[in-house]
Amino acid sequence: MSVDASPATLLIDGCAPSDQALRHVWSECLGAGRANEALRVDWQQHFREAVEVLGARYVRFHGVFHDDMFVYRASNGGGFGPPTPLATPVHTYAYVDKVFDAILDAGARPFVELGFMPRELATQTETLFWWKAHCSPPTDMDAWVRLVTTTVEHWIERYGIDEVRRWPFEVWNEPNLVPHFWTGTRTQYFELYEATARSIKAIDPALKVGGPSSSVFVPDARYDGESHDRSVEAATAEAPDPDALPWKPVWIRELIDYCAERDLPIDFLSTHLYPTDYAFDTQGVGRPISRNRDATLQDLEVMRKLIAESPYPDAELRVTEWSTSPSSRDHMHDTVFAATYIARAFLQCHDLADSISYWTFTDVFEEGGGGIGPFHGGFGFVNEQGIHKPTFHAMAMLHRLGDRLALQTEHGVITRTDDDAVAALFFNYPDSMGARSVGGATSYVDARRHADEGPARRITHTVAGLPAGAVYDVAVLDQEHGNVAEAWHRMGEPLNLSRAQVAELEAVADDLDRRTIAVDASGVLEIDLELAPWAVASITPAAR
Secondary structure: OOOOOOOOOOEEOOEOOOOEEOOOHHHHOEEEEEHHHHHOHHHHHHHHHHHHHHOOOEEEEEOOOOHHHOOEEEEEOOOOOOOEEEEEEEEOOHHHHHHHHHHHHOOOEEEEEEOOOOHHHEOOOOEEOOOOEEOOOEOOHHHHHHHHHHHHHHHHHHHOHHHHOOOEEEEOOOOOOOOOOOOOOHHHHHHHHHHHHHHHHHHOOOOEEEEEEEOOOEOOOOOOOOOOOHHHHHHHHOOOOHHHOOOEOOOHHHHHHHHHHHOOOOOEEEEEOOOEEEEEOOOOOEEEEEOEOOHHHHHHHHHHHHHHOOOOOOOEEEEEEEOOOOOOOOHHHHOHHHHHHHHHHHHHOOOOOOEEEEOOOEOOOOEOEOOOOOOOOOOOOEOOOOOEOHHHHHHHHHHOOOOEEEEEEOOEEEEEOOOOOEEEEEEOOOHHHOOEOOOOOOOHHHHHHHOOOOOOEEEEEEEEOOOOOOEEEEEEEEOOEOOHHHHHHHOOOOOOOOHHHHHHHHHHHOOOEEEEEEOOOOOEEEEEEEEOOOOEEEEEEOOO
């Protein structure tokens, strides 16, 4: 069929479309576990695919200064006997260079999280995670500044100042989680921020620095003091309606005030917006809290207002971790339900942040050690074998959208592409869910509790003014197509997959419901989809 090269004016459902920019906040940055994991071949394979198929532009991870990257060296180990002290600490970058080279070679950039503390520079020996992160203030702030300065100067020498100016530098990770991610006080973190920010700007004022990388919103005063007081959490834990509580950001306003008083730079404010909380009741029992499905939207609106009214109204807003929950053993992450949730949330929030970094792109993630089994509830879009989860396909569909928003409804978007075409994404977040989010799950069987939600939803739109005869691909993810964890469940949930089982699950994972539709002779594309509960559908121009 021939294609008309001169289409008429675009109309959607008989009306002129919007021309609002659609910011792809979902692909601006993705999260990963720690720097050392990026030395693995499978991590690098998964990341290259995330760049090529999901459009990832930056990646953020912990531990660039952790001992397993061998950056800060105050001694030289010989294998037997105690290490030999060095007269002056040195900084070595052999491992870091391999990681950063791999990221840049894949076509992306690092979003640099500066942390954690090298053991030989840490004030405390307590550690966090299986890989033993040191999360204390430095024994010598001048030594920390030299470490940061030397490292950034090394990157400038290796990659060039124009390149490094495009990297955000984030000071630490979740320091409000005392004593886990930070053993010091809030003031000590602010002092670390000040020393770090000044040292980075002294190298080049155009380098971007920000923080505080705080964890979640809370509705109480547990982080308002210099230490974490659990006694204030009981009202949160026992609230009959958590969504009625006054959820607020942590350490954001306080960092702004601290920096404004001292004329310190804040190029971006960063926080994490998991739509969950974990609070302790009056008996000291921890209770998981799942907020409503619009919690991310509500929190971003609060953040935008706070920044606009601050002394730093032009500061970027970077959500440097986000997912349906902050647990790497939440089986909801492996499901179609999570895919629908994140597609809906990203599209709701596209104009409220400069980036929303999904945590994480791969199940190669070892905070609690390696996962037990191929579908253990890891954060990743792919599991450890690289098998695509439903969330992978949702992200790929989001990436295929254009950058101009033509129409947005409660159930999806239609966008313009650069070649006189459109690209669309629709979803069915079931009406029976009401305002509920998908929540967490302690097993895959637990996650299946949403399988009977409903009803189905019909999506109909008429798009006129397209080139006659143009063909569009339709791909639908739902409980019958691409639902790989369900296929694994039907196998009996084998703990260790054979090669044949991996191949079988790979085929199931990518077996979406695929078809084509065409623009008629008058330039009209009729969109008529019946979406099962939890379905996510993509309509994109067919490859020529």
